[in-house]
Amino acid sequence: MxxxxxxxxxxxxxxxxxxxxxxxxxxxxxxxxxxxxxVPALFAARRLARGIGRLVPRIETSAISERSYGRRAGVxxxxxxxxxxxxxxxxxxxxxxQHYVLAEPLDAGDEIPAGAEVAVIRxxxxxxxxxxxxx
Numbered sequence: 001m002x003x004x005x006x007x008x009x010x011x012x013x014x015x016x017x018x019x020x021x022x023x024x025x026x027x028x029x030x031x032x033x034x035x036x037x038x039v040p041a042l043f044a045a046r047r048l049a050r051g052i053g054r055l056v057p058r059i060e061t062s063a064i065s066e067r068s069y070g071r072r073a074g075v076x077x078x079x080x081x082x083x084x085x086x087x088x089x090x091x092x093x094x095x096x097x098q099h100y101v102l103a104e105p106l107d108a109g110d111e112i113p114a115g116a117e118v119a120v121i122r123x124x125x126x127x128x129x130x131x132x133x134x135x
Contacts, residue, residue: 008044012037062095069101070122074130081105081112081130089130091120103128 016037020028028036074091077100081087086102093099105112106121106129117134 008041008048009034009037012041012044062097064093064095064097066126066128067122068093069099069120069128072120073133074118074120076112076114076116076118076130078114080114082110083108087112087114089118089120089128101128103130105129106131 013033016033017027020026020033027033069091072091072093074089077088077090079085079087081089081104083104086104088100089103090098090100101120103118103120110132112118112130112132116132118130119133121129121131123129
């Protein structure tokens with residue numbers, strides 16, 4: 001049973017018993033009271049769930065594995081990337097989310113400065129390397 005349906009049934013049941021107690025001076029038997037509030041509670045549950053649904057933010061997230069980091073275009077954002085001294089690289093995944101990784105050049109003698117456009121490459125060992133693509 002969904003929580004909005006349970007809230008609706010219990011809320012309407014309590015209200016029905018409270019009204020019966022106030023006007024008739026006694027509570028209704030449990031079975032007739034439960035049957036009497038079941039149908040209205042279903043409609044109340046639908047409205048309650050829709051109301052709560054409007055309040056809940058609609059945020060969608062996605063996660064990607066590090067295996068999908070390779071073959072992406074990126075930009076060195078800070079530092080000069082050289083072997084032994086990784087620089088921060090920004091790239092966008094297939095979902096449009098930006099990622100930041102620390103990466104070294106693929107070739108040991110390369111130096112790639114901040115602002116350079118690069119290709120992000122993931123080696124079979126799992127390491128992330130970059131190759132300059134803008135010249």
